[in-house]
Amino acid sequence: MAPSIAENPTAEVVVPVKVSPQASTSKPKVRRIIEEEGGKSTASYPHYLPVWDYGEKYPPLEPFTHIDHGKDADPSFKDLLPEGSQIQRLTPTIGSEVTGVQLSKLTAAGKDQLALLVAQRKVVAFRDQDFADLPIQEALDFGGYFGRHHIHPTSGAPEGYPEIHLVHRNNNAWEYDDYLAAKNSSVSWHSDVTYEQQPPGTTFLYLLDGPEVGGDTVFVNQVEAYNRLSPALKERLHGLKALHSGFEQAEHSLKRGGVDRRDPVKNEHPIVRTHPATGEKALFVNGGCECCPMKSGIY
Template sequence: MTAATTAQNCATQASPTAPAIIRTSVRQHSIKVELCTPAIGAELSNISLADAAQDPDLIAEIRALWLKHKVLFFRDQDITPLEQQAFAAQFGELEAHPLAPSHPDANKLLMLYRNLDPNKQNFVEKISRENIWHSDVTYKKAPPRGAVLRREMGPENGGDTIWSNMVMAYERLPEAVKQRIDGLYAKHSAEHVFLAQYPKDERHAAAAKNPGNEHPVVLIHPETQEKVLFVNSAFTTHFVNYFNFTDIRYGQDFMPESHHLMYYLCSQAAIPEYQVRLKWRDNTVAMWDNLLCQHYAVADYGNAPRKMLRATLTGTSLS
């Protein structure tokens, strides 16, 4: 194992701890904050998310840490789906996924159940992929603001999730690239991802209900005002206002240049120095900002059953 890999794994490598933020009313029970990597991620302990949902001061502390570290991890959260939903709702309005089923007991929780039918407990074929770098549902005009994901059950080994800091990804771009992408917009779509498996007529009908949208390639985060590289391999299809009349000889010069730049930008999420990797256990919760970071769900656990529940925070229009 390399030093970079060891430092990347929050579950296996201890990092220097940041000072806990202490509320005067609960000094004896202050949350503990442990940094995961220099780039992104913190693990919070000495906290119950079910109780936190009833404490506005504690929610404010968690929100500040969430914005600072971009993804937060909580262990040993043996809570119900409704308690998970109630905690997530403290950070904003929740929304159901437009193309996937919700939990029967908590209608804003997305069921990410793999290799088993949630009702019959039979193995079923996976119909979507999360092992690609992406931010969730960026094809919407108002992509989700964030997510709260809890593992109900899963494999003993494998199934890690990786997050990447897209603020750092932008900051460390060469200056020439920053100048080239300034003012660019890109199209995001679900048709080639979620809808590709549908018959033609159903695909067209679903695409009409879930049309693609364009977003700035360099996004200004609505709360932190940080600049974020906002393109991803799953949903971003092309630039909508890319042009270059200075260096182009013929038409065939244009598209390779555009495609190469898009591929280069999307590949930034895969740089290990921008990442944190979580080894899940049952009742682990991850909470991340969907605008500030991308994530990748490692699909290395074969046919082992895996049950995850995700609450999704509604966003605002980026256009």
């Protein structure tokens, strides 16, 4: 999860709808990973395997009113952390681990407190969750409580559920291997889809299959990054904006035979943002990475 960055929205919620591809004499190409694996897969959840539909196109995203549910949540967390649950801080400034809580069973009050806890701790890991075993739509319904689902313009998704952003690597992932071959580290710091006018405020990430060792996902606290700046640099950054572009990502996808389900956009965002629930200031800059190119320029 990440803090919400929607500011001063003025429109009602508008959910993107599918645009039917233009009629053609040939059937739109659909690429399915499971077909490339001969119809069989060792994946624990094969219905989650990615599909790329080349006939799928979405209209531009419309502005929407974002409600940060953590803003008025009970800070005692009594509905989120019942008796018998445990919470442990992983570092002083970011990350907590929770056991004894099944997120899919939370009440509305518990969900509000979840939003507040994540705003405070930036990343919270919950053990032994059942999201992967639920019907995909039920998992989406849970996530939808925290804001409008984002549909990624270039990534693969489970068939029929474009709101799921999959990170999938198989034995043919030569492109990523080539990218890592030129680096002395596999670490690539970035924040997804910051080029949107209203980037996602909350992210749920769960693992379906992973390596026995390695493959770690790491997170950075942009509030702490801001707090450690000198007073002079903080003053310099306030009022500056960065231009975030999705054109490079779209071009990269098309060059390698991928999809572009929505026309790319550019949007500017303040470099310093304020979280509505905690009042904390955070840096909002994004260098992107070569495997999912995005560009940002500061001015």
